[in-house]
Amino acid sequence: MVAIRLAAEDDFEGWREGARALAGAAVPPQEVIWIVGEAGGDLFGGEDAPLPSGGAAFAVPRAFLTLAETAICHSDPERFALLYALLLRIRSTPGALEDEADPLIRRLQTMAKAVRRDIHKMHAFVRFREVETDGESRFVAWFEPEHHIVRAAAPFFARRFASMLWSILTPELSAHWDGEALAFGPGASKADAPDGDPVEEVWKTYYASIFNPARLKVGAMVKEMPRKYWKNMPETALVGELIAGAQAREAHMVDASRERTGSNALAAWQAVREEARGCTRCPLYACGTQTVFGEGPVEAPLMFVGEQPGDQEDLAGKPFIGPAGQLFDRALGEAGIDRSQAYVTNAVKHFKFERRGKRRIHSKADAGEITACHWWIEQERTILRPALTVALGATAARSLFGKAVTISSLRGRPQRAFDGGEAWVTVHPSFLLRVRDDKETEYARFVEDLVRVRERLKEVA
Ligand code: URA
Numbered sequence: 001m002v003a004i005r006l007a008a009e010d011d012f013e014g015w016r017e018g019a020r021a022l023a024g025a026a027v028p029p030q031e032v033i034w035i036v037g038e039a040g041g042d043l044f045g046g047e048d049a050p051l052p053s054g055g056a057a058f059a060v061p062r063a064f065l066t067l068a069e070t071a072i073c074h075s076d077p078e079r080f081a082l083l084y085a086l087l088l089r090i091r092s093t094p095g096a097l098e099d100e101a102d103p104l105i106r107r108l109q110t111m112a113k114a115v116r117r118d119i120h121k122m123h124a125f126v127r128f129r130e131v132e133t134d135g136e137s138r139f140v141a142w143f144e145p146e147h148h149i150v151r152a153a154a155p156f157f158a159r160r161f162a163s164m165l166w167s168i169l170t171p172e173l174s175a176h177w178d179g180e181a182l183a184f185g186p187g188a189s190k191a192d193a194p195d196g197d198p199v200e201e202v203w204k205t206y207y208a209s210i211f212n213p214a215r216l217k218v219g220a221m222v223k224e225m226p227r228k229y230w231k232n233m234p235e236t237a238l239v240g241e242l243i244a245g246a247q248a249r250e251a252h253m254v255d256a257s258r259e260r261t262g263s264n265a266l267a268a269w270q271a272v273r274e275e276a277r278g279c280t281r282c283p284l285y286a287c288g289t290q291t292v293f294g295e296g297p298v299e300a301p302l303m304f305v306g307e308q309p310g311d312q313e314d315l316a317g318k319p320f321i322g323p324a325g326q327l328f329d330r331a332l333g334e335a336g337i338d339r340s341q342a343y344v345t346n347a348v349k350h351f352k353f354e355r356r357g358k359r360r361i362h363s364k365a366d367a368g369e370i371t372a373c374h375w376w377i378e379q380e381r382t383i384l385r386p387a388l389t390v391a392l393g394a395t396a397a398r399s400l401f402g403k404a405v406t407i408s409s410l411r412g413r414p415q416r417a418f419d420g421g422e423a424w425v426t427v428h429p430s431f432l433l434r435v436r437d438d439k440e441t442e443y444a445r446f447v448e449d450l451v452r453v454r455e456r457l458k459e460v461a
Contacts, residue, residue, distance in 0.1 A: 002052065003033045006080070009148040009172070010073045011036070018051060019084050023091055025052030034080035060090055064097055070112040073148045082108055116280045118146050122153045123275055128166060129194040139166040142193035150175050151184060158182055160271035169193050265298040265383050272379045276349060282372035284350035284365075288314045294345025294380050295319055301461035302342040302453070303386035304328075305377065307395040307428060311360050314351035319344050324430040328392075331429070331443070335450030343384055347399035348373045370399050381419055387461040389421055390453055393428025411449065414456070422460065424453050 004018035015034075022032055068083050086104055089096045099105060128139035139161070145153075150168070154175040157166065161177070168175045169188035176183045273293045279285055292309035295318060304320075312322035320328050332339050348369055353360040365373075377399055381389075391397040397405045400417040410425040417423040426449040427442070435442050 001031055001033060002027055003035055004051070004080075005035045005037075007037070009036050009075075010151055012069050012072045015068070015072055015080055015083065019087050020057075021051040022084065023058070023087055027052060029081055029085040029088065032081065032084060034084075058091055060087065061097055064090055067097075067108055067112055070115050070152075071108045073115045073118075073152055074111040075147045076111060079108075079111060113280050115147050115149060115152075116278050119149045119153045119156075119278065120275065120280075121145075122149060123156050126157070126168060128161075128164075131194045136165060139164050140193055141166070141168045142188075142190050143168055143170050145170055145172075148172065154182055154184075156271055156275055159274065160268055162267055269298045269380070269383045272376070272383065276376050276379075279349065279376070281375060282350075282369045284348065284352050284369055287353065288351035290314065290317050291349045292317055292319055292346065292351070293349060293376070294343055296339075296343030296345075297341065298343070298384055300341060300343040300384060301387040302337070302457055303381070303384060303389040304342055304344045304392060305389060305396040305400060306344070306346045306392045307430075308346050308348035308362075308365050309351045310362055310430075311351065311353070314360075319346055320429075323433060324428070327432055328429040331447050331450055334447050335454055337450055337454050343380070343386065345377065345380055347377060347396045349376055365395055367398070367404075370395060374399055378419070381417075381421065386421065388453060388457050389417055389423040390450075391423055391425045393431065396428070397425050412452070422456075424449070424456070426450070 002022065004014075004022070006014040006018070008014075018034075064087070068087075071079055071083060082104060086097075086108060089104070096102070097105065100109070122143055122145055126141045126143050128141045131138055131140050150170050150173040154168065154177075157168065157175070158177050163179065164177070165179060166177050169192055171189070172187040174185045174188050176185065276291045276293050279291055285291070288309070292313050294303075296303075306320060306324075309319060310322045310324065313319055313325070319325070329339060332342075348365040350373075351360070352363050352365050352369065354363050355361075389400065391400050394405070394407060397407065397410065400423050401415065402418045405425075407425055407427055411427075413424075415423045415425060427446055429446070432439070432443050432446060
């Protein structure tokens, strides 16, 4: 039996070093015991045996390392052994990782998915409270993750709240930011975290200002924000009140929230874009090359929303650069709109396609995928608060209005988006590429819509 001691539950580097040495010496998985921290010291006579040595180095696919780095944060005690078993298999059978039906690979992928989801929940549901320490203001939060994710999740908060001093306390580990560097310390108990103070009021105001009555679907809310997180979130106490005043609130929403767009907007947008890279909210994340997030200045008064990235966008990681994007650019130019001053994004951030031979053929995003991806458009809109938004086609319109609509019934008049912002609807540029009859007329109508938007922008921005 060989015992490998890891420094912490999420010690990927320790696992990697141990696994490499074990694989080099061809030690079978059942002969290895993985120990975390000081645990089990006596069992093995106090002194750890040196790692086996002498095996030849070997390369593993990047996808395996990504999987291992994430799955290692899972709370399942078997994860180290399972990953080691997979490593041995990859070594003897290159390409083994591609067999997604394999139970071992599926189990590890499910673990990685649970970890990503836990990180996502932590990013979304941590709530800071302000405390004074040594004359300085520090923001402290309590959170109870399901997996060992604190180290993986913390850089997001460092980017998003770079100018604050903050600490996040969890039962296993605490994370601290001093404005320059992240540090990790021992776990804490809920009693160590402050419970209710002025920052709660700030959060409540913030939440109230982004609250959207149209979004109030209790089932969806519980799914997105499981009840176990509610107790740590001051704004959940507000929900009843908010529902009662919902109608009146709607009218004020755009004005009030626009005031939020300040110097932190860029940092907030960068943090959200970063988080979206690891999005697993719907199965599409497994199809495309990458998340294609929106692009453009965060202070842009004009937002364009398309359907989803196409083949070229998926490869480049940028929206609207393929054939539809080129037509869009031409029409914008003719309408006198400078694309570099607008924010361009999509309702769905992953490419959905069917393979035909070597080609990847676009396939339409369904209602579930549009709903799952709505989270990101909400984040983008909360940060940017554009004065005007243009929905390009039916999928974008569905995302912005929260229901299926027909373009012809809404075109040419201002509409209200789900968050109260002003939205205009027109066709998608790829419709102009496809249409056979009256191609020129349809294109001219599209340019006319854009001109109307440019004129309206002068009035409202
Ligand atoms: N079509 C879209 O809707 N978005 C893109 O980014 C490209 C094509």
